[in-house]
Amino acid sequence: MIEKTSELWADLHMHSYYSDGILSPEAIVKYAAKIGLNCIAITDHDTVKAVDEATEAGNKHNVEVLTGIELSTTWDGRDIHVLGYCFDHTDAALDAQLQLYRDERRHRAIRIIDRLQKQGMEITIEEVEMKAGRGVIGRPHIADVMLSKKLAYNINDVFARFLGPDGTAYEDKYKISPRFAVELIEKAGGVAVLAHPTLNMKETHVYDMIKAGIHGIECIHPKHTADSTAYYRRLTVQYGLEESGGSDCHGRGQVPLIGQYRVPYSVVQRLKDRAQALRKVNA
Secondary structure (H helix, E strand, O other): OOOOOOOOEEEOOEOOOOOOOOOOHHHHHHHHHHHOOOEEEOOOEOOOOHHHHHHHHHHHHOOEEEOEEEEEEEEOOEEEEEEEEOOOOOOHHHHHHHHHHHHHHHHHHHHHHHHHHHOOOOOOHHHHHHHHOOOOOOHHHHHHHHHHOOOOOOHHHHHHHHHOOOOOOOOOOOOOOHHHHHHHHHHOOOEEEEOOOOOOOOHHHHHHHHHOOOOEEEEEOOOOOHHHHHHHHHHHHHHOOEEEEOOOEOOOOOOOOOOOOOEEHHHHHHHHHHHHHHHHHHO
16 A cells, blocks of 8 residues: 555556456456555556456546556567557557557467477467467467466476577567667557666667667666666666656455555656657657
């Protein structure tokens, strides 16, 4: 429970069952209201399916819901995620790109399953889609099916031997550049923020992302230390970028991470102001 003060708080990074989380958008909003959050953004991977449900629930429970997404990009051979905020989630170009994402994710899953079948494993795309449920299909869903059939010892074993880059069933994914993601979000009227830069990134990559045109950096994240948070905050000041942050909650565990990593509402207002300014420039 967040201590009641005059300060308003926001958690701007979390996932619902429309990507790789396990909670519904309404359940996320209700929990956010219960612990005293004033604003959230559900940043599902490559989909905005949660936005309307979350917004409706937010109206009921007095929690502001920002539009959010987490786009998967590739740079210098590394997975780099870009968060989007305050955009029009009904934008036609964005919708077309997200549909392409979904189609390519399914095609990749089929190729992976074909490799697994050739190795003697009984697994089908229908089983994986059932495991994914409402979510955008991905390797974790294939891993879940494999584990349910005892085809590997644990999740680490699945990725080490089969689904990771060195695995026997690995298939490369559909790739877009961080710059493309930034432009996609910006053209939809939003702001693009570099997600959890301490994960899988070198310091030089952060500067590459600044050159690519990101509008902000996620400074608060469960994987960040106090020193890394301070460092990224200095970068936002130095390069005139926005700060963001959140729990990256996926709903697992007895107590969700929602709200345990949060930012003051002033961060939300600056993101809104930045988005509005960009829309005027791009009008």
